Amino acid sequence: MTAFQPADLKLLGDLIQERFGLMFDGVRQEILASRLQPRMRELRLDSARAYYEYLRFHPQRDAEFERLPALVTNNETYFFRETRQFEILIDHVFPEHRRVAPARPLRLLSAGCSSGEEPYSLAITLQNAGLTQVGNAWEIEACDLNPERIARAREGLYDETSLRACDPETRGRYFTAEDRRFRLKDRYRGGLRFFEANLLAPHFTLARRYDVILCRNLLIYLCDSAFESVIGRFAHSLVPGGYLLLGHSESLFDRATEFEPVVLGGSVIYRKPPAR
Numbered sequence: 609m610t611a612f613q614p615a616d617l618k619l620l621g622d623l624i625q626e627r628f629g630l631m632f633d634g635v636r637q638e639i640l641a642s643r644l645q646p647r648m649r650e651l652r653l654d655s656a657r658a659y660y661e662y663l664r665f666h667p668q669r670d671a672e673f674e675r676l677p678a679l680v681t682n683n684e685t686y687f688f689r690e691t692r693q694f695e696i697l698i699d700h701v702f703p704e705h706r707r708v709a710p711a712r713p714l715r716l717l718s719a720g721c722s723s724g725e726e727p728y729s730l731a732i733t734l735q736n737a738g739l740t741q742v743g744n745a746w747e748i749e750a751c752d753l754n755p756e757r758i759a760r761a762r763e764g765l766y767d768e769t770s771l772r773a774c775d776p777e778t779r780g781r782y783f784t785a786e787d788r789r790f791r792l793k794d795r796y797r798g799g800l801r802f803f804e805a806n807l808l809a810p811h812f813t814l815a816r817r818y819d820v821i822l823c824r825n826l827l828i829y830l831c832d833s834a835f836e837s838v839i840g841r842f843a844h845s846l847v848p849g850g851y852l853l854l855g856h857s858e859s860l861f862d863r864a865t866e867f868e869p870v871v872l873g874g875s876v877i878y879r880k881p882p883a884r
């Protein structure tokens with residue numbers, strides 16, 4: 609049996625917050641315990657204290673730290689989650705982009721894309737609105753720190769849970785059944801590029817500039833300093849006038865950032881001030 613004493617979980621939680629900005633305080637300590645338990649069994653460690661000491665002192669500690677964020681982060685996602693924001697892109701952001709920069713595609717980043725359901729849903733919605741990749745209307749890049757999730761995104765093969773918001777007609781239209789799983793049809797997979805990235809890695813910068821960054825349901829897990837660091841990196845990586853879209857339970861309200869809230873279609877999104 610594995611022992612999880614609250615004091616040891618606190619030590620582990622503090623170490624994880626210090627290194628990765630992820631918060632596991634209060635009730636989230638139990639979540640941390642359940643996520644670490646399989647790995648601790650693999651390592652034959654019988655207590656949270658033993659795992660903490662492994663992370664601090666074991667010769668393999670650097671490798672363990674590499675794999676740790678993927679072990680403890682929440683990868684929950686599904687197709688067509690919070691699609692209201694996609695409509696805002698189609699109704700407001702695309703027309704504006706066409707006026708300002710008609711010669712180049714709209715560049716979008718899904719930051720913290722998990723296994724790809726979010727960027728693929730976006731690509732499908734854009735195609736359905738007549739914004740085709742063939743016409744070079746957009747490019748979507750998508751990143752996540754978890755290599756296993758990025759591999760799944762590239763494979764495009766999903767379980768029932770990923771399709772829980774899809775009715776039978778939607779499933780038939782966008783997916784092909786494969787045993788008891790669902791493969792996204794090829795025509796919805798073009799124009800996307802997936803890559804691994806830890807948004808909080810020291811000195812990390814995104815290589816490109818984007819018109820829109822979606823970062824949904826990631827910031828809620830971060831402590832204040834990590835939250836602000838990620839938002840600062842997004843500000844740097846957006847073109848002047850670019851947009852940042854957060855999840856429903858995330859907001860920049862009461863935070864000192866350069867972003868301005870904009871109400872569009874009844875939702876708040878954030879804008880980096882345009883160049884003067």
Ligand SMILES: C[S@@+](CC[C@H](N)C(=O)[O-])C[C@H]1O[C@@H](n2cnc3c(N)ncnc32)[C@H](O)[C@@H]1O
Pocket residue numbers: 678681682683684685686689719720721722723726751752753754757805806807808809823824825826855
């Ligand atoms: C809850 S999922 C949200 C997925 C999708 N954005 C959505 O809203 O459905 C959060 C994702 O963020 C990723 N993530 C967490 N911290 C990250 C970081 N520092 N850098 C990159 N990805 C991160 C996790 O691996 C996870 O796949």
